[in-house]
Amino acid sequence: MGGPSRIGGEVGTIGGGGVAFLQFFRAQGIVCFAQLYPACFGGRGAGGHGSEQSVHAGVGGGRRVEIVVNIDGKICWGEEGRISVLDHGFLFGDSVYEVVRTRGGRLFCFPEHLERLRYSAEKIGLRLPLEGEGWRREIRAMLEWSGLEVDVYIRLIATRGVGELSLNPFSCVRPSYILIVAPLPVYPRRYYTEGCRVELTGVVQPFYGGGGSNIKSGNYLHHVLALREAKRVGAVEGIMRNVEGYITEGSTSNIFFVRGGILRTPALRCGILAGITRGLVLELAEGLGIATEEVEVGVEDLFAAEEVFITSTTKDIMPVGRIGERRWGVGPLTRRLMEAFEAGVERHLMEI
The missing domain is CATH 3.20.10.10 (D-amino Acid Aminotransferase, subunit A, domain 2)
Structure with a gap:
């Protein structure tokens, strides 16, 4: 996933999202669990988590990476994630999202967050590409793929998708979904x-x-x-x-x-x-x-x-x-x- 990815007939790459995500947390004086407990984030070999043989395509690598992304079912490490530059979520902010967290490995207030995601999508006329069980299925796949065993921050995103270089939302063929999973930020006591x-x-x-x-x-x-x-x-x-x-x-x-x-x-x-x-x-x-x-x-x-x-x-x-x-x-x-x-x-x- 290191080169350009072709989505919807257009070529473009946007990377470095994982790095920016960590920088945002660290700028607020937040410590990630991965820094507190580095043993939880050991190397992943070619045959382990992230193997190309997994149901969700992904990238392994044998190095510690703290952020996992899922773009329309394809899982990889944060810095390797790619979307089209013509995705209207990137171009115009034409997207909706929710932030969910886990506590003790379980989702906290998930139905409430999902209901607000549906509300937001309905208000902007965006068809959600996933529903409740679909989002949970993708989260489970990401956690299994990554081997993360700490409580996590989960961002659920639905974008209008790839379209013309204009504000016209009807030029977008289909919506896309993106999930970002990272160790839950820990604020100073x-x-x-x-x-x-x-x-x-x-x-x-x-x-x-x-x-x-x-x-x-x-x-x-x-x-x-x-x-x-x-x-x-x-x-x-x-x-x-x-x-x-x-x-x-x-x-x-x-x-x-x-x-x-x-x-x-x-x-x-x-x-x-x-x-x-x-x-x-x-x-x-x-x-x-x-x-x-x-x-x-x-x-x-x-x-x-x-x-x-x-x-x-x-x-x-x-x-x-x-x-x-x-x-x-x-x-x-x-x-x-x-x-x-x-x-x-x-x-x-x-x-x-």
């Missing part, structure tokens, strides 16, 4: 015991009416710019605002804050993604008898908060210890929710 740093950025998040803000698409430029701004000052996440000046979400997370014993978070109408972990936290709060409000959040509201935390699939509930010069500790309500979240994990797990 101090982020959970002392709080992480996030930054309020100058990025204004566009608002798409008709539920468009809840589409998890490949067009993430505003989130990239927010994270770029945050990284320049050493923060983990960049917080964005909408055109009215209200707080929306982080570059890869939702945000919550506590004031007067009430748990508040930006409302969906502010133009945010309905995060899966965000939904779990709201359910947990209700079960614990904690009052919640989904509201419009001004900058002054955020800085007047008594506790702040962010949520995401890979971060779970992560306390915020600093925004700009404003500092917080890890508050009692945040701790209660963190404990309840861990205690309730089991009921959201399913076999791969």
